[in-house]
Amino acid sequence: MTQLQDLEITYDKPNWCPGCGDFGIWMALKNAIVQTGLNPWEVVLVSGIGCSSKVPYWVKTYGFNGLHGRPVPVAQGLKLANHSLNIIAIGGDGDQYGEGMSHIVHAARRNTNITLLVHDNQLYSLTTGQYSPTTDMGEKNKATPVPTIETPLNSLSVALSAGATFVARGYAGDVKNLTELIINAVKHKGFSIVDIMQPCVTFNKKNTYAWFNERIYRLEDEKFDFNSKEKAFSRIEEWPLRKSLKEGEKERIPIGIFYKEERPTWEDGIPQIVQAPLVKQSLENIDINPLLDEFK
């Protein structure tokens, strides 16, 4: 059985800011790998670029740290090469909802059996705090001379519309709940996305732990039924906020599973890999002579 210490990297350690939400996600991810009973060599963390995408550096599984916005395509190709692997793609809100959003849409409609964890701190923090696709409306920071009037992207709504079969939100400040969500996402057969609210303690002065703690509620506490797309959309619409609040009113930010559905995965539709993953197939004695006769 895999233990937490099996996932420890001894020659390097995280360099996130003290108190960064990434620590909570990192812990939840490792817990989830251990509790799911996965062998470390059968897990691949595929990440993009940004603070969040450094996770593969500090978890002793296979890791591929690629380009900004592109972990989802890498993860999909990898899955087709070897569908016996457990593949978790990791990126931030800039990486995934800015540069990489179109890949989420297509991975969702294909229902590739991979998990995507998005560390959503509502900023580009590694580049010192510019606004991102999920920055709250009305925020002003170094990338905008006046408060932004851009409506924040509801990425989970997009993912659900596109056909994602597991849609959830977690919170870096609730590691126990997040661990459960990641376990469920990894076990889910199909494309699973977990948007994770991750306070950036250095650059995000608004969406802090205290701020989230006052607004977050667990869907499971309300016995939410995640089998209905209609209900899922109505809860997903609660956050990010796309309307003005009334005097004294506060945002309600749901965490938990919004939607879950069983549907054949991308890999299920590929007869070429039914017998064995591509990587296990022999490259010996490939005979193309029968093909040549077709060109007479």
Next chain:
Amino acid sequence: MIDIQWLIGGEAGYGIMTTGVMMSKVFTRLGLSVYDYVEYPSLIRGGHNAYYVRASEETIFSQKRKVEILVALNRETIDKHKDELSEKAAVVYDPEITKVDPNEFSKEIILVPIPFLDLIKQLNADRLMINTVGVGASLALFHSDFEILNGILQDAFGKKGEKIISENVNTSKAGFDFVKKNFSGKFSISLEKKPQKSILLSGAESVGLGAIKAGIKFAAIYPMTPINNIQSTLVSNALKYNIVIKEPEDEISGINMAIGASYGGARSMVATSGGGFALMVESLGLASQTETPIVFIEGMRPGPATGFPTWTEQGDLQFVLHAAHGDFPRIVMAPGDILEAFECTVRAFNLAEKYQLPVIVLVDKYLMEGHGTIDKYQISNIKYQIERGKTLKDEEISTQTDYKRYSFTDDGVSPRSLPGQKGGIALSGTDEHDERGHYNEDAENRVRMMDKRFKKLESAMSEIPKPQLFGDKEAPLTIISFGSTKMTIMQAISDLKKQGININYLHVIYMSPFPSETVSEIMKNSKKTLVIENNKTGQFESLICEKTSLVPSDHFRKYDGRPFYPEEIVDKVKQLI
């Protein structure tokens, strides 16, 4: 010696492409050497299509200028191609569709008016079938037996059912019979069937077959002219050879999927044209930095931007050599003909995996879409061993306890584990990294890692074939060229020889690593050097200068979207010697 060029022209959407390949097959099955070339605009219906099929009793390498049989499906075809007719050419047309004045041609031209539409009507066939009548009619001009075409139609449409076959056979037979009855013996060329020696392949099909032979397991291809037939070749054989081929949402996704699949251990490829490659550029650097093997097929067409999408050019050479930021090793090869397209593709997969880097096979529309005859045994007898280099087998890695993905080695190549292998856990990182793949800002490590990655290119150099010099070493002129211009140049050399002129020709396939020594040596021993390339700015000539510090004496460039013609090269050579 018979050397005949057939041309069919008409509006796009009238099956000109299908008809052209069919005629190429006719000549192939008659036992001739064949080369075909097609011109078409970027649209589905309307616009002018022209399909040239050249066939000869001796080996040919390219299309030529003069046309012996012109099948004109509309008047525009006559206007556009009248000047290409050779002295005793035949012009096949329907007088109902195409008004022709006999006085507009010289007396020796044979006019072959055929009531395409009437014949079609009598058979109750679709108007779109007039091209098929044209093929049958053409055949009757130079060959007495319809069976050859019948066989091709049976093979081509066999899967589509009896109705489609008989419709095609009947319409082409109608054209055939009409010519037999009314124009028998009028045309000067008559062809007997000889033993068939060759198969007919396009460059794209050749690349596709090469990839299959090389054990391709994954391809992500977003459609783009001129590489679409690579996609279709792989798709039609995907189930037979267990190849997963996917159409990604864009080229950026495509290359990243392929990198992911290759990282997972599957031999992987992308194919695109310059515009798609432009989107893949950042990921080209990713592949090199993470030392992930990957094969790119880049089919050039005239740019920039959308440019001239269905025409040809060699304008991306400097682009692919320098694409992506930073310094990193890559292999770039430019096959010169259909057989070389196969050879380069199979080798590309081995080089990519042995040296764990991106390999770009640089081709173009001219090579991809033209068909030619090649000896089947040149492909089937090829000695090809799949070489995976230092890709670790499960048993080699399972007991390791301190594996380092980017370990320093003498040849620069580090043993490579694959995800899923116990003992091989590692990080593949895009950042500058240490031997474990971990981010590292140390100056000394940076230098060692850069040197390690570039060392692989030196190591690869030792197994890369030297460029070939065709022709007499002592010739008064040396042509130097790269890529698909080989076909026309070889034809020009053959044509010049008949006129008693001997030149030689240095054909360079590897653009990176560049064979500087061989090229320098040959240039120094040449009396005159002529660089021929299909672009405006002399991208290959610049490369020669850069790599050899030698300046070629002359150059010949073309950038009108058309390939070179052997006649143009013959003229140019004659001016210089």
